[in-house]
Amino acid sequence: MAKEFWKCNVCGDVHFGKSGPEICPTCKNKDAYEGIDKETAKKKMGL
Ligand SMILES: [Zn+2]
Numbered sequence: 298m299a300k301e302f303w304k305c306n307v308c309g310d311v312h313f314g315k316s317g318p319e320i321c322p323t324c325k326n327k328d329a330y331e332g333i334d335k336e337t338a339k340k341k342m343g344l
Pocket residue numbers: 305306307308309310321322323324325326329
């Protein structure tokens with residue numbers, strides 16, 4: 298499986314991996330991550 302970008306719907310934290318974290322390390326919300334495309338991820342991270 299290819300790695301993808303994931304974004305927390307609550308705090309906007311971006312994660313790169315095979316799946317989104319179950320619990321957001323930043324805001325501690327559960328199942329808050331959704332898959333986003335690479336361009337959106339770059340913008341979110343300010344690249
Ligand atoms: Zn979060």
